Amino acid sequence: xxxxxxxxxxxxxxxxxxxxxxxxxxxxxxxxxxxxxxxxxxxxxxxxxxxxxxxxxxxxxxxxxxxxxxxxxxxxxxxxxxxxxxxxxxxxxxxxxxxxxxxxxxxxxxxxxxxxxxxxxxxxxxxxxxxxxxxxxxxxxxxxxxxxxxxxxxxxxxxxxxxxxxxxxxxxxxxxxxxxxxxxxxxxxxxxxxxxxxxxxxxxxxxxxxxxxxxxxxxxxxxxxxxxxxxxxxxxxxxxxxxxxxxxxxxxxxxxxxxxxxxxx
Amino acid sequence: xxxxxxxxxxxxxxxxxxxxxxxxxxxxxxxxxxxxxxxxxxxxxxxxxxxxxxxxxxxxxxxxxxxxxxxxxxxxxxxxxxxxxxxxxxxxxxxxxxxxxxxxxxxxxxxxxxxxxxxxxxxxxxxxxxxxxxxxxxxxxxxxxxxxxxxxxxxxxxxxxxxxxxxxxxxxxxxxxxxxxxxxxxxxxxxxxxxxxxxxxxxxxxxxxxxxxxxxxxxxxxxxxxxxxxxxxxxxxxxxxxxxxxxxxxxxxxxxxxxxxxxxxxx
Amino acid sequence: xxxxxxxxxxxxxxxxxxxxxxxxxxxxxxxxxxxxxxxxxxxxxxxxxxxxxxxxxxxxxxxxxxxxxxxxxxxxxxxxxxxxxxxxxxxxxxxxxxxxxxxxxxxxxxxxxxxxxxxxxxxxxxxxxxxxxxxxxxxxxxxxxxxxxxxxxxxxxxxxxxxxxxxxxxxxxxxxxxxxxxxxxxxxxxxxxxxxxxxxxxxxxxxxxxxxxxxxxxxxxxxxxxxxxxxxxxxxxxxxxxxxxxxxxxxxxxxxxxxxxxxxxxxxxxxxxxxxxxxxxxxxxxx
Ligand SMILES: Nc1ncnc2c1ncn2[C@@H]1O[C@H](COP(=O)(O)OP(=O)(O)OP(=O)(O)O)[C@@H](O)[C@H]1O
Ligand SMILES: [Mg+2]
Numbered sequence: 001x002x003x004x005x006x007x008x009x010x011x012x013x014x015x016x017x018x019x020x021x022x023x024x025x026x027x028x029x030x031x032x033x034x035x036x037x038x039x040x041x042x043x044x045x046x047x048x049x050x051x052x053x054x055x056x057x058x059x060x061x062x063x064x065x066x067x068x069x070x071x072x073x074x075x076x077x078x079x080x081x082x083x084x085x086x087x088x089x090x091x092x093x094x095x096x097x098x099x100x101x102x103x104x105x106x107x108x109x110x111x112x113x114x115x116x117x118x119x120x121x122x123x124x125x126x127x128x129x130x131x132x133x134x135x136x137x138x139x140x141x142x143x144x145x146x147x148x149x150x151x152x153x154x155x156x157x158x159x160x161x162x163x164x165x166x167x168x169x170x171x172x173x174x175x176x177x178x179x180x181x182x183x184x185x186x187x188x189x190x191x192x193x194x195x196x197x198x199x200x201x202x203x204x205x206x207x208x209x210x211x212x213x214x215x216x217x218x219x220x221x222x223x224x225x226x227x228x229x230x231x232x233x234x235x236x237x238x239x240x241x242x243x244x245x246x247x248x249x250x251x252x253x254x255x256x257x258x259x260x261x262x263x264x265x
Numbered sequence: 266x267x268x269x270x271x272x273x274x275x276x277x278x279x280x281x282x283x284x285x286x287x288x289x290x291x292x293x294x295x296x297x298x299x300x301x302x303x304x305x306x307x308x309x310x311x312x313x314x315x316x317x318x319x320x321x322x323x324x325x326x327x328x329x330x331x332x333x334x335x336x337x338x339x340x341x342x343x344x345x346x347x348x349x350x351x352x353x354x355x356x357x358x359x360x361x362x363x364x365x366x367x368x369x370x371x372x373x374x375x376x377x378x379x380x381x382x383x384x385x386x387x388x389x390x391x392x393x394x395x396x397x398x399x400x401x402x403x404x405x406x407x408x409x410x411x412x413x414x415x416x417x418x419x420x421x422x423x424x425x426x427x428x429x430x431x432x433x434x435x436x437x438x439x440x441x442x443x444x445x446x447x448x449x450x451x452x453x454x455x456x457x458x459x460x461x462x463x464x465x466x467x468x469x470x471x472x473x474x475x476x477x478x479x480x481x482x483x484x485x486x487x488x489x490x491x492x493x494x495x496x497x498x499x500x501x502x503x504x505x506x507x508x509x510x511x512x513x514x515x516x517x518x519x520x521x522x523x524x525x526x527x528x529x530x531x532x
Numbered sequence: 533x534x535x536x537x538x539x540x541x542x543x544x545x546x547x548x549x550x551x552x553x554x555x556x557x558x559x560x561x562x563x564x565x566x567x568x569x570x571x572x573x574x575x576x577x578x579x580x581x582x583x584x585x586x587x588x589x590x591x592x593x594x595x596x597x598x599x600x601x602x603x604x605x606x607x608x609x610x611x612x613x614x615x616x617x618x619x620x621x622x623x624x625x626x627x628x629x630x631x632x633x634x635x636x637x638x639x640x641x642x643x644x645x646x647x648x649x650x651x652x653x654x655x656x657x658x659x660x661x662x663x664x665x666x667x668x669x670x671x672x673x674x675x676x677x678x679x680x681x682x683x684x685x686x687x688x689x690x691x692x693x694x695x696x697x698x699x700x701x702x703x704x705x706x707x708x709x710x711x712x713x714x715x716x717x718x719x720x721x722x723x724x725x726x727x728x729x730x731x732x733x734x735x736x737x738x739x740x741x742x743x744x745x746x747x748x749x750x751x752x753x754x755x756x757x758x759x760x761x762x763x764x765x766x767x768x769x770x771x772x773x774x775x776x777x778x779x780x781x782x783x784x785x786x787x788x789x790x791x792x793x794x795x796x797x798x799x800x801x802x803x804x805x806x807x808x809x810x811x812x813x814x815x816x817x818x819x
Binding site: 333335352353354355357358359361363365367368369370378379381382410411412413430 | 714715717718720721722723724725728732733736737739811812813814816
């Protein structure tokens with residue numbers, strides 16, 4: 001994507017990319033300086049900064065972020081682990097695939113948040129319900145990735161195993177699983193993505209008061225900010241949500257690159 | 266330009282003469298300078314069949330692209346029928362080394378594409394396409410997509426696409442490279458028949474010395490680094506030619522030895 | 533979050549496997565299972581077990597009926613909602629929203645993607661900002677949009693448009709940037725005029741990646757819509773489901789979930805079929 005042409009260096013590209021945002025912020029600040037902004041809808045940049053400072057000072061933003069992060073990671077760990085086991089099983093055994101694949105494919109079609117009403121009736125609006133929902137969301141991409149990885153091991157690899165007369169177990173650990181790793185990693189990344197968004201969605205939906213109870217986390221923070229029409233807080237929360245999402249994403253990709261240097265495909 | 270082409274056979278006999286004068290070209294590949302062509306000169310008469318042989322990387326495809334007008338040389342001039350080439354034209358049909366059939370179109374549509382800019386009725390064009398499909402032996406594969414064809418079938422479809430607009434100058438880049446020997450010799454005879462009937466000029470790149478001698482009036486042997494013409498062989502045998510004819514065999518040995526000595530020189 | 537960086541290789545591949553013959557043969561590679569009947573029987577085992585357990589649980593009154601309705605009640609409610617036309621009506625509302633969101637957002641995304649792909653200055657100066665804005669997930673925009681646009685119809689359309697924007701922008705952009713250049717020589721050699729070049733050579737080569745974008749847009753848009761409808765709506769499937777939950781009519785919730793799943797599946801299946809029909813070459817040419 002970033003095939004920099006010979007004329008423009010990488011650093012030059014970054015500078016150029018920053019021109020537009022800088023211009024927008026300047027326009028924003030200038031409009032604000034001449035008080036041309038409707039302060040309810042488009043708050044001033046300084047106000048957002050002040051809010052950020054206050055949020056960090058009183059601990060509300062780090063607290064909300066930590067709660068969301070903890071929840072997302074818990075749900076991700078549970079969902080991805082189960083997904084990995086089920087996915088590998090389905091990928092390896094024709095019978096397991098015949099048994100589970102149709103059910104999983106059908107359930108996967110139901111939008112994640114469409115489970116909320118059911119889960120909230122079953123598990124209440126507390127932690128159990130949220131973590132169940134997040135785990136469910138994280139489960140599907142992981143299972144799918146693991147299945148695809150194990151199922152699509154290139155035939156030449158399998159033949160190596162046969163030629164070396166490896167045992168079934170050795171074939172699994174030495175050939176199939178390593179070959180499936182890239183697909184499994186993709187599943188892992190995707191499931192973290194969904195876990196993060198699922199956490200936010202669950203918190204937000206329950207926090208809006210349409211279902212009783214408020215809860216904590218970034219979602220609840222944003223829901224409250226919206227309820228009180230605090231645009232500064234909304235902007236701040238949205239920014240945080242995006243930044244941490246991207247950071248998580250990079251972290252997992254970076255870690256997986258480091259841990260597993262090879263790529264099949 | 267395109268409008269001057271018609272689907273009926275050409276009447277002029279003098280179309281397709283080529284003058285290549287002092288053509289040079291360098292490429293920069295990963296910081297190094299590659300002399301793809303170094304003052305290459307060659308005159309080709311209208312109606313001649315010329316083959317170019319030479320080791321890989323000696324600039325054969327590059328020269329052919331210049332003739333087609335897809336690229337231009339750094340210095341030197343290429344003149345076709347008295348006009349300097351500055352862009353591609355349907356009057357110079359090219360068949361690429363890697364067939365380049367559009368993967369989203371069927372064989373039929375791929376061939377038909379070369380008639381898009383040619384004047385003529387739809388019916389006429391469809392007939393021409395079908396005629397060419399039959400000619401290259403792809404009958405029954407009209408609706409097939411390129412990925413459903415074998416390498417040789419794709420090449421034959423590409424040849425048909427090159428022939429469709431009846432170009433006075435036909436440029437072929439290893440057109441029979443991926444064919445089995447039987448289809449290959451069949452298509453060689455087909456190519457000769459087409460050339461004799463259409464009275465076009467043909468410039469063909471090939472790696473097969475025997476094929477070059479079998480088909481051409483002249484065989485141009487090129488050498489690499491820098492890419493230039495090392496020798497030109499006139500083949501005077503009357504057609505049809507026989508591969509075991511003593512003269513044929515002698516010429517083949519000469520060319521093969523020349524190519525072999527080039528290889529030694531370069532290693 | 534960067535939904536783009538997930539290449540979706542896994543999802544696309546399996547969808548492909550399923551809709552062609554390859555996956556089927558893979559499944560039946562299990563010992564001695566003849567054709568699709570065996571597969572269907574095997575696939576129905578789990579649903580039947582769940583259904584049996586469910587019925588048994590209801591019979592034994594393990595859980596309150598509001599929490600676990602009788603499966604037969606769910607079935608009857610589904611039929612009822614279908615026959616009275618309530619479910620189709622809500623479905624029509626939801627589908628209409630998705631369609632207009634896709635038309636607006638997808639159309640804009642297509643335009644932006646093409647523009648970024650074709651004009652280098654735009655790609656250098658404007659695209660990074662647009663991408664950065666797109667890094668904020670659609671859900672994150674929800675509170676912002678709710679403050680800006682209220683909770684009316686505009687909110688839903690805009691949010692879905694925002695969701696559909698990115699996949700199409702990326703699809704069009706990647707299509708243009710990674711399009712095989714070698715066919716340009718063919719177009720030049722055949723003296724195709726400008727319009728024919730775009731229509732016959734350029735457009736078909738980027739269509740596969742655009743269609744993949746549409747598919748992604750639709751599946752994401754559908755999921756986001758359900759959430760917005762649950763939060764703020766007086767119509768649509770999400771609303772119906774939320775209503776069922778508040779009235780503790782879980783049979784309605786179940787019925788709606790089934791429909792949501794079915795429609796999500798049908799949209800994706802239909803588009804995949806369409807994709808294979810129109811740009812099937814791209815799947816096979818690569819293999
Ligand atoms: N577009 C290009 N950019 C850079 N270098 C090029 C380009 N085209 C050709 N070359 C270089 O020019 C030289 C001649 O290439 P060319 O394709 O003409 O060889 P060729 O004789 O057709 O070889 P082959 O028989 O393998 O097809 C090669 O060294 C190649 O690396
Ligand atoms: Mg070549």
